[in-house]
Amino acid sequence: MEIVKSKLLSKYKNIVHGISTRGDKFESTLQNNLSYSVNDDPEIVSENRKMFYLKLRVKSLEIASLKQIHSSNIISVEKEGEYYNFDALVTSNKNLFLQISIADCVPIIIYDSINNIVAAVHSGWKGTLNEITFKTVKFICQKFNSKPSGLIAFIGPAASVCCYEVDKEVWKNFNLKHSTKINSKSEKRFLDLKKVNRDQLIKSGLLLKNIEISKYCTICNKKFHSYRRDAKNSGRMMALIGMN
């Protein structure tokens, strides 16, 4: 299983981070699936997760994860467990690893290198529209006295503007500069959720040089799981960040 890493975050030796991939064997849409909530054998999922954690060299298995609901609800956590009805996790604890589940939605992982805070955000179009990324930065700054200029963010592989067609009901909620025309006949447009999230990071005070955007599109690159592409047969990937 290949792991997608951020160049910016890789500079910090105390940071453990990565986003899993489906891999390059395309025999099954569930290859390297890390979610128990899809139609996959729990034993295989468990093995896949073990491999993911091993590859990341997660030392302890103190994992905080979410039951995600496409909200803009953010929670600060101090111990492992599954937290219901949130879409962003924040912690100042070492050896507590934040994990979110994705297949097209935008994962954003954030590190405050000055105060040692990490965050993981799940931002689909609804969460993006509700400014979950902007709100997460505000949350970190209020709770931990962080300065946005000290934050580093990685926007991971996600449904991208090359493929992510949305209906007018969706794109009309976003600034037109964040979507592009498909053709003159179609009412649909391609929506650029990565850029909307990047602009939320900038609006909240992050420096452009501290924001990295993955080039990968989960829909057209089969190396990734995509709900849009594989629908109910799709597996899920994990984005993880924590501090040793």
Ligand SMILES: [Zn+2]
């Ligand atoms: Zn694409």
